[in-house]
Amino acid sequence: MITAANSLKERSLLGLKDLSRHEIESILDRAMYWESQSEKRTPVLESKFVANMFFENSTRTRFSFEMAQKRLGAQVLNFAAAASSVAKGESIYDTVRTIESMGIDAGVIRLKPAGVLQHLAEHVQVPLINAGDGNNEHPTQALLDLFTMRKAFGELKGLSVSIVGDIVQSRVARSNLWALQKFGADVRFCAPASMQAPELAEHAPYVTMEEALQADVVMMLRVQLERHAEGVLKSPEQYREQYGLTEERAAKLNKNTIIMHPAPVNRNVEIDDAVVESPQSRIFPQMVNGVPIRMAVMERAMK
Structure with missing residues (x-):
């Protein structure tokens, strides 16, 4: 159980405050590798399912993640809070647990309220990637x-x-x-x-x-x-x-x-x-660089 928990924690990306310099460098180096690849699509995550769960709007961040995921061959589910049961009063926690129960391999999540992500990470059994967490972090x-x-x-x-x-x-x-x-x-x-x-x-x-x-x-x-x-x-x-x-x-x-x-x-x-x-x-180069970075992060989460 301890090994599984450690592995889950190591594959998640909740913030950079507690991430080591070595781990950050390894993500940057892997992004450099993905940037150098001429093939638009390398299906290393062909059999994986990822859900982009955006409880706060951000077209730029979601598209960048989706491009990264699809370039790696993952199957992508996109979730927008405005068109979901959250609008009917379902809690963020219940929504994420519901999506997890459908068999995803990782979740990318963006939230307005700070602190909710940490609570989710303690109860969800798939790696979570922070795509913006209140005024806390955006790793x-x-x-x-x-x-x-x-x-x-x-x-x-x-x-x-x-x-x-x-x-x-x-x-x-x-x-x-x-x-x-x-x-x-x-x-x-x-x-x-x-x-x-x-x-x-x-x-x-x-x-x-x-x-x-x-x-x-x-x-x-x-x-x-x-x-x-x-x-x-x-x-x-x-x-x-x-x-x-x-x-x-x-x-x-x-x-x-x-x-x-x-x-x-x-x-x-x-x-x-x-x-x-x-x-x-x-x-504009920053936006270009977002795709290989997120490819490295998604590969780390699901490989």
């Missing part, structure tokens, strides 16, 4: 971010990474922080007071926008202004003026600095239109 996004940085700079050790924006709501910021620090990268945050997560200050300092621009990687986050109605910044225009990566600010970046964003981008709020499309931007 595959951080893995594709690390993959993007490693491709740009060769290694992660010693990189300075500024994460700018809505830190308090951001699972992307948290997963990147935990993972990057394992590799010896220097992480710093930049955010308006109303968007800071004070509990993270002991792990990474908050700096000014000017200081944030002095980095190898400037990662802008989507600003969820709708969640900050009582905050200091009342409008997208005000946010752009104080914390946006404008063309003027981007012109001051070191020529080797890369610009990242987990997307979707609020153009001309977090980042000016022209900067999204600039040579230093890695925003």
